[in-house]
Amino acid sequence: MTRQTRAALAAILIFAGAAAILFAMNRPPICTCGEIALWGPVGPTQSQMLADWYSFSHVVHGLIFYALLWLVARRTPVEWRFLLAMLVESSWEILENTPMVIDRYRTATAALGYAGDSIINSLSDIAMMAIGFLAARKLPLWGAILLFIALELIPLVVIRDNLFLNIWMLLAPNDELRTWQSAAALAAWHLAGR
Structure with a gap:
């Protein structure tokens, strides 16, 4: 068997293990609305469908993991660096869906009504990280940097959030920033009929 x-x-075992742990944590397999869709817009089905605006941040995770692991472990075969990235991302998806982190999102960010991810969304997030990691491996450095910038700017413009702001708000909440972000979130929820 090759490396x-x-x-x-x-990687398949890590993916399946994450699904099993999320299931054991009583995370809903699909949206509690009973539907499965490719895209969950901002609002009640966000983080419940296969992808949403935060899927971009998981691709960014992959870009960052590739860069960091290249810097600190470039002599380690890329397959093992990829597995480490899979373990980190899977661990985050599990931690992100604990009551402690769900409550932190509710209190520290503009995540109105956030109830955690469905299992299908969490698995999609892990797959998005893998896509970002593999893209970073294949793209020239300038291409990876442009992709990183685009994947941070597009959600910032559309939903007033991205990976950078998400981390900032989780670690050091800012009332002015939450108010600015909430305006977009409230408008989206209003459009969704909430």
Whole structure:
């Protein structure tokens, strides 16, 4: 069995393990609305469907993980660096769906009504990270940097949030920033009929 095959099997096990743990945590497999859709817009189905505006930030995770692991472990085979990135992302998806972090999102950010992710959304987020990691591996440096900038700017313009602001608000909440973000979130929820 080749190193690539072993790494692919290990990645599948990490992915399945994350799904099993999320299921054991009583996370809903799909949206509690009973629907499965490709896209969950800002509002009650966000973080419940296959993808949403925060999927972009998970691609950014992959870009960052590739860069950091290249810097600190470039002699380690890329397959093992990829598996480490999968473990970190899967661990985050599990931690993100604990009551402590869900409550932190509700109190520290503009995440109105956030109830955590469905399992299908969490698995999609892990897959998005993998896409970002693999894109960083294949793209020239300037291409990865442009992709990173685009994936941070587009959600910032559309939903007034991105990975940078998400981390900032979780670690050091800012009332002015929450108010600015909430205006967009409230408008989206109003459009969604809430």
